[in-house]
Amino acid sequence: MAVDKRVKDATAALEGVADGMRVMVSGFGDAGMPNALIDALIERGPKDLTLIVTGAGMNGSRLAMLFEAKMIAKVICSAARGRDGLTEMERQWKAGKVELELVPQGTFAERIRAAGAGIPAFFTPVSYGTPIGAGKDVREFEGRKYVMEHWLKGDVALLRAERGDRFGNLQYHGAQANFGPAMATAATLTVVEVKDLLAEGAIPPQQVGTPGIYVNHILALPDLRR
Amino acid sequence: MAVDKRVKDATAALEGVADGMRVMVSGFGDAGMPNALIDALIERGPKDLTLIVTGAGMNGSRLAMLFEAKMIAKVICSAARGRDGLTEMERQWKAGKVELELVPQGTFAERIRAAGAGIPAFFTPVSYGTPIGAGKDVREFEGRKYVMEHWLKGDVALLRAERGDRFGNLQYHGAQANFGPAMATAATLTVVEVKDLLAEGAIPPQQVGTPGIYVNHILALPDLRR
Amino acid sequence: MKLLDRKQMAWRAAQDIADGMYVNLGLGMPMTAANYTPRDRDVFYQTENGILGLGPSATTETKDLDLVAPGGTFVTLREGAALFTSVDAFAMMRGGHLDLTLLGGYQVSASGDLANWDTVGSDRAPLIGGAMDLAVGAKQVWVIMDHTTRDGEPRLVKICTYPLTATGTVNRVYTNMAVVDVTAEGFVAREIIDGMSVADLQAATGAPIVATSNCRVLTAPTIA
Amino acid sequence: MKLLDRKQMAWRAAQDIADGMYVNLGLGMPMTAANYTPRDRDVFYQTENGILGLGPSATTETKDLDLVAPGGTFVTLREGAALFTSVDAFAMMRGGHLDLTLLGGYQVSASGDLANWDTVGSDRAPLIGGAMDLAVGAKQVWVIMDHTTRDGEPRLVKICTYPLTATGTVNRVYTNMAVVDVTAEGFVAREIIDGMSVADLQAATGAPIVATSNCRVLTAPTIA
Numbered sequence: 001m002a003v004d005k006r007v008k009d010a011t012a013a014l015e016g017v018a019d020g021m022r023v024m025v026s027g028f029g030d031a032g033m034p035n036a037l038i039d040a041l042i043e044r045g046p047k048d049l050t051l052i053v054t055g056a057g058m059n060g061s062r063l064a065m066l067f068e069a070k071m072i073a074k075v076i077c078s079a080a081r082g083r084d085g086l087t088e089m090e091r092q093w094k095a096g097k098v099e100l101e102l103v104p105q106g107t108f109a110e111r112i113r114a115a116g117a118g119i120p121a122f123f124t125p126v127s128y129g130t131p132i133g134a135g136k137d138v139r140e141f142e143g144r145k146y147v148m149e150h151w152l153k154g155d156v157a158l159l160r161a162e163r164g165d166r167f168g169n170l171q172y173h174g175a176q177a178n179f180g181p182a183m184a185t186a187a188t189l190t191v192v193e194v195k196d197l198l199a200e201g202a203i204p205p206q207q208v209g210t211p212g213i214y215v216n217h218i219l220a221l222p223d224l225r226r
Numbered sequence: 227m228a229v230d231k232r233v234k235d236a237t238a239a240l241e242g243v244a245d246g247m248r249v250m251v252s253g254f255g256d257a258g259m260p261n262a263l264i265d266a267l268i269e270r271g272p273k274d275l276t277l278i279v280t281g282a283g284m285n286g287s288r289l290a291m292l293f294e295a296k297m298i299a300k301v302i303c304s305a306a307r308g309r310d311g312l313t314e315m316e317r318q319w320k321a322g323k324v325e326l327e328l329v330p331q332g333t334f335a336e337r338i339r340a341a342g343a344g345i346p347a348f349f350t351p352v353s354y355g356t357p358i359g360a361g362k363d364v365r366e367f368e369g370r371k372y373v374m375e376h377w378l379k380g381d382v383a384l385l386r387a388e389r390g391d392r393f394g395n396l397q398y399h400g401a402q403a404n405f406g407p408a409m410a411t412a413a414t415l416t417v418v419e420v421k422d423l424l425a426e427g428a429i430p431p432q433q434v435g436t437p438g439i440y441v442n443h444i445l446a447l448p449d450l451r452r
Numbered sequence: 453m454k455l456l457d458r459k460q461m462a463w464r465a466a467q468d469i470a471d472g473m474y475v476n477l478g479l480g481m482p483m484t485a486a487n488y489t490p491r492d493r494d495v496f497y498q499t500e501n502g503i504l505g506l507g508p509s510a511t512t513e514t515k516d517l518d519l520v521a522p523g524g525t526f527v528t529l530r531e532g533a534a535l536f537t538s539v540d541a542f543a544m545m546r547g548g549h550l551d552l553t554l555l556g557g558y559q560v561s562a563s564g565d566l567a568n569w570d571t572v573g574s575d576r577a578p579l580i581g582g583a584m585d586l587a588v589g590a591k592q593v594w595v596i597m598d599h600t601t602r603d604g605e606p607r608l609v610k611i612c613t614y615p616l617t618a619t620g621t622v623n624r625v626y627t628n629m630a631v632v633d634v635t636a637e638g639f640v641a642r643e644i645i646d647g648m649s650v651a652d653l654q655a656a657t658g659a660p661i662v663a664t665s666n667c668r669v670l671t672a673p674t675i676a
Numbered sequence: 677m678k679l680l681d682r683k684q685m686a687w688r689a690a691q692d693i694a695d696g697m698y699v700n701l702g703l704g705m706p707m708t709a710a711n712y713t714p715r716d717r718d719v720f721y722q723t724e725n726g727i728l729g730l731g732p733s734a735t736t737e738t739k740d741l742d743l744v745a746p747g748g749t750f751v752t753l754r755e756g757a758a759l760f761t762s763v764d765a766f767a768m769m770r771g772g773h774l775d776l777t778l779l780g781g782y783q784v785s786a787s788g789d790l791a792n793w794d795t796v797g798s799d800r801a802p803l804i805g806g807a808m809d810l811a812v813g814a815k816q817v818w819v820i821m822d823h824t825t826r827d828g829e830p831r832l833v834k835i836c837t838y839p840l841t842a843t844g845t846v847n848r849v850y851t852n853m854a855v856v857d858v859t860a861e862g863f864v865a866r867e868i869i870d871g872m873s874v875a876d877l878q879a880a881t882g883a884p885i886v887a888t889s890n891c892r893v894l895t896a897p898t899i900a
Contacts, residue, residue: 003696003718003756028501028538031518054538056577080577090577102578105500106542106585110343113539117336118770118813120367122348125588126546129565129619132584141346141376150367162518167720167756172432174518175501178538185771201729201756206398207433208758211728213698213720213773225517229472229494229532254725254762257742280762282801306801316801328802331724332766332809339763344546344589351812352770355789355843358808388742393496393532400742401725404762411547427505427532434534437504439474439496439549451741 005168005218006197010040013191013217017156019046020073024112024154024187025053025063026180032172034160034193036221038062041158042069050074052112052154054105054179056089058082061226067092074098076152078105103152104132109182111152116185116214121150157187160223161210163203164194168212171203184214193221231394231444232423236266239417239443243382245272246299250338250380250413251279251289252406258398260386260419262447264288267384268295276300278338278380280331280405282315284308287452293318300324302378304331329378330358335408337378342411342440347376383413386449387436389429390420394438397429410440419447453647455599455628460672463488464643465554465596465626469495474504476545476586478555478568479523481596485554488675496532498550500582502541505533522581542582545589553590555583557597557625559612562638562659564622566595567614587618599627599656606658608632608639629653631670632661643670677871679823679852684896687712689778689820689850693719698728700769700810702779702792703747705820709778712899720756722774724806726765729757746805766806769813777814779807781821781849783836786862786883788846790819791838811842823851823880830882832856832863853877855894856885867894 007013014037017023023041027033042065049071056077057063066072067088080089080100092098103111104126114122123146127133137148159180162173170192172180184190192210197220233239240263243249249267253259268291275298282303283289292298293314306315306326318324329337330352340348349372353359363374385406388399396418398406410416418436423446456464462481466488469475476498477483486506489495497506500522507528510516515526529535544550559567566587569580587593600606608625625632630653631643639661644653650663680688686705690712693699700722701707710730713719721730724746731752734740739750753759768774783791790811793804811817824830832849849856854877855867863885868877874887 003720028522029520029524031501031520079579079581081579086576093577094575100577102580104580104584105538105582106546106589109537109539109542110345110546113767114348116771116773117767118772119336119348119350120370120372121365122340122345124345124546126584126618128588130584130616132580139347144346146346165756169756169758172535174516175499175503175520175535176518177536178501181537182539185767185773201754203758205729205753205757205759208760211758211760211768212756213722213728213768223517229496254746255744255748257725257744305803305805307803312800319801320799326801328804330804330808331762331806332770332813335761335763335766336770339543342547342549343543344548350770352808352842354812356808356840358804391532395532395534398759400740401723401727401744401759402742403760404725407761408763411543411549427530429534431505431529431533431535434536437534437536437544438532439498439504439544449741 004166005212005215006166007217007219010037010219010221013219014040014044016189017041017044017046020048021046021155022050022052024157024183025051026159026178026183028054028175028178030225031174032160032176032178032180034158035062035224036193037158037191038066042066045071047071048073050076052076052152054108055079057087059085059087064088072098076101076103078103078108107149109179111149112179112182112186115151115153116182119151121148123148152186154183154187155189157183157190159184159190159192161192161194163196164192164218165198165201165203167201168215168218169201169203169208170210170215171207172209177209181210184210190215191217193219195223230392231438231441232392233443233445236263236445236447239445240266240270242415243270243272246274247272247381248276248278250383250409251277252385252404252409254280254401254404256451257400258386258402258404258406260384261288261450262419263384263417264292268292271297273297274299276302278302278378280334281305283313285311285313290314298324302327302329304329304334333375335405337375338405338408338412341377341379342408345377347374349374378412380409380413381415383409383416385410385416385418387418387420389422390418390444391424391427391429393427394441394444395427395429395434396436396441397433398435403435407436410436416441417443419445421449453645456645456672459675461596461626461628463672463675464631464670465594469493469552473551474498476550476553476590478583480556482554482556483523498541498544500538500541502536502538503533505530542585545585548589548591550590552592552594553586554594554596555586557595558614559607559609560595560622560625560634561609561612564620564634565612566617566622567612568617569615583617587621592623593621594624594626595622596626599629606656609658629656640664641667643668645670677869680869680896683899685820685850685852687896687899688855688894689818693717693776697775698722700774700777700814702807704780706778706780707747722765722768724762724765726760726762727757729754766809769809772813772815774814776816776818777810778818778820779810781819782838783831783833784819784846784849784858785833785836788844788858789836790841790846791836792841793839807841811845816847817845818848818850819846820850823853830880833882853880864888865891867892869894
């Protein structure tokens with residue numbers, strides 16, 4: 001038998017994604033944003049999701065459509081504000097319909113990495129003495145104060161990468177990697193859309209950005225930009 | 227002016243390495259082992275060093291020569307035993323002349339990574355309930371017990387990589403990366419020997435294993451195997 | 453007495469970015485400083501999304517849809533650039549490896565506290581991004597901002613009234629009136645614009661400010 | 677009644693390594709299990725030094741000095757292999773991503789504690805390597821060891837007397853006498869070698885051991 005993580009379509013790839021799940025989405029701007037999988041998620045329509053993404057969605061983006069479809073109960077992100085005008089996320093947040101957990105971007109990245117690496121908590125100097133650090137466990141190391149942060153896990157991670165193979169190995173292009181490699185390690189189910197999907201192990205071993213062990217479903221999907 | 231981290235020889239590369247320093251050495255077996263730099267370190271001859279390396283040296287290895295030269299006061303490692311017969315390190319340890327801190331290999335890796343990433347401490351399930359975990363801070367997360375581990379910093383890191391450029395960017399080959407990339411981030415002074423050293427930025431940006439920001443001195447040196 | 457405009461402020465800060473530095477520039481005015489760094493200096497610009505060695509903005513020909521700066525602009529890479537993950541980018545910041553970050557700000561206190569991530573009473577959702585990590589992690593933290601609010605309220609203050617980004621980490625502030633170091637003794641002006649006295653500057657500043665004996669005139673070319 | 681030899685023990689363990697598994701094999705006997713995994717199974721072997729997808733041992737022609745297994749042998753890569761750092765290799769272990777680790781052992785307790793990293797009274801310096809991370813992190817932890825010491829002392833015990841590697845994580849033990857699961861109720865024999873009764877096995881075991889109703893005969897081919 002041969003390991004083969006390719007699935008026939010986005011519907012099959014998202015099988016098992018259900019109400020109330022924590023959904024991680026890779027991408028920083030459009031680079032690494034799994035737009036086609038987000039479309040498929042909207043079509044599937046699970047509700048009460050916790051969305052874990054670094055930027056929670058400009059107007060007109062597919063992430064904004066998740067809010068328009070009223071699928072999101074909570075957002076964990078480091079930027080919850082669009083550039084132009086109030087976003088649908090902001091409207092729902094102001095109306096008390098969406099809960100918001102704002103996390104400094106580096107802490108956001110490290111908490112996800114920690115989840116994948118079996119580290120339930122770690123200390124960081126970031127946010128100490130600020131409103132974000134209020135109420136957190138504080139500890140001093142070598143004369144400096146640090147706050148304790150917990151790992152951040154997902155039920156599902158949706159990723160975009162450039163190339164993939166049937167083993168689930170991924171190769172990223174440009175600034176596409178950003179949060180994807182960490183999210184793939186932190187979620188129970190990792191689903192990836194790629195531009196090029198190959199049957200054989202076509203990515204040189206040294207250039208694998210995410211090893212296949214972290215990937216469950218992979219499929220070739222068009223690169224949909226906003 | 228142009229960033230240029232190339233130095234003329236190993237003597238220049240090790241300038242400033244002094245008695246009592248914490249010296250990290252990359253390598254797992256001979257892959258990634260900076261044998262030429264270790265030779266240069268022996269020639270320089272600083273004493274009372276703390277050696278931080280995953281395996282503390284088989285008989286006949288250059289690491290063993292560091293002990294023969296009586297340069298080492300303490301070893302922090304995850305394997306302190308050679309395969310064939312008592313090593314010089316073991317003899318000095320049994321004679322009370324060398325202190326030994328044994329660290330599980332994954333904790334060793336993670337402590338070094340933490341030092342480079344500004345994380346003074348983190349929790350790991352590894353070593354809880356064992357002699358290695360005795361006396362460490364224990365904390366429960368989600369019903370499981372974890373011990374707290376601290377970052378592990380170096381004054382100097384000696385690395386071997388395959389290719390480098392004048393910016394200090396490194397590319398690793400095979401299983402050469404192992405502990406080098408983390409050590410480069412965790413030491414004040416990082417010195418690297420490479421097989422091929424190029425003036426221009428010759429490593430494709432996506433294939434840089436260690437970005438030049440972490441490297442101070444780089445030079446082309448022969449690949450000396452045991 | 454003519455206050456510096458935003459381009460001049462960015463220009464002035466850019467003159468202090470030294471050869472060989474690894475630097476992260478915040479969104480907005482800080483980012484424009486890259487345009488004014490003297491040509492003979494070899495600087496590596498880092499970004500939150502995993503780039504070390506940002507090149508000039510992309511043209512239609514060089515544009516790569518996946519090579520963007522955090523602000524969303526298409527960029528290129530310089531020689532010797534490296535690409536990595538955001539986990540690695542923030543480890544680089546938090547670990548103290550960047551020589552410098554230049555950030556925008558709302559307030560800086562005399563003890564080096566920075567407030568730059570939210571404004572009280574805004575009707576918008578909060579935005580934080582990577583500012584906290586940068587303000588805590590970089591070896592040097594410089595802030596670029598107007599010396600006062602539009603209403604003339606000082607932005608250099610005894611104690612910040614806006615939500616804090618980080619405590620005690622700002623080293624220097626570039627304003628439209630002065631270049632101010634944050635020292636153990638508080639604010640110290642290194643340069644003041646032509647025609648402004650130390651007393652004038654003090655009037656626009658919310659905490660005691662002194663000038664060094666060699667305090668110079670802050671000048672910047674007019675930039676179109 | 678003939679005890680299994682070391683190759684037979686490795687062979688028996690190898691039969692349970694399932695198709696598609698990600699597996700780390702400890703040094704020594706565990707590593708040899710890779711030679712006996714049925715050919716139709718597609719297994720990814722991982723190593724502490726940053727390989728996922730270990731291929732067969734290298735020949736003189738395929739040997740690459742930098743491609744070694746943790747034990748020092750020169751190896752090759754299989755199709756679909758990935759290379760990374762030891763930080764990443766251990767994050768993979770600790771994070772619970774490996775399906776299985778097969779380790780050597782000195783003692784396993786009825787509650788799944790493992791002692792495999794040091795022997796009391798040795799005149800050698802301690803050796804620990806990656807065993808603790810593997811024993812704590814892998815989804816399944818299997819141990820392969822003789823059922824008793826050379827002196828006939830049980831290695832499957834109530835409470836380990838040797839220094840512990842991890843607590844409560846061993847799922848199964850392959851010995852030269854039996855295949856034993858570690859369950860919430862203690863040791864349960866799934867297979868016992870031909871000619872050995874449950875009472876015989878109990879006599880060689882330091883804690884209560886029961887046999888399942890469908891307990892089979894443990895057989896393995898003779899391997900040259």
